Amino acid sequence: RKEVEQDPGPFNVPEGATVAFNCTYSNSASQSFFWYRQDCRKEPKLLMSVYSSGNEDGRFTAQLNRASQYISLLIRDSKLSDSATYLCVVNIRETALIFGKGTTLSVSS
């Protein structure tokens, strides 16, 4: 099983749609979980951390399921500006993070 696995997509959705991404990780001892966003030809930037109790930031909701070893990102009311690649990130070993290959989202009008 790959350390961090995501569906690469692309996910093509209309404006206003709700879209969800899932990510699975292999190491049950992982402690930190994040979603990063990467725009075309730009560096990755933190979108949000993922907490055990789940957390929400505006239209974005992140959830963690430790038992099944997956995290999710839900985007409500999609905007054109949400078009990007979303990277699932997990810490596997001390001081280093492992990045998934990313899920591409394309929101169209």
Next chain:
Amino acid sequence: DVKVTQSSRYLVKRTGEKVFLECVQDMDHENMFWYRQDPGLGLRLIYFSYDVKMKEKGDIPEGYSVSREKKERFSLILESASTNQTSMYLCASSQVAGLAGALLSTDTQYFGPGTRLTVL
């Protein structure tokens, strides 16, 4: 605001040349990282450093070396560049966030703008 800078945005080198990629961060972060990003392969960790003069191999260290002589600066060195090292190179830094217990977890990683290296 955290700033991570990389010495070049675009670089073209010839096979066999020695290449230096420089990264500087201004937030006194403990950890620094070098990744390469290739289509279909995602971000892959080359080397990281958790303190001055300390370095650890990542997933793909072959053909690369690193240097961390000062806390704010982390250099990636390609001793003899090859065409398969054509890639986007991203530097990142983070502060270590301590947890109760033995395991330390990393804080957010902040990335530089990347260097697109082409080896001819």
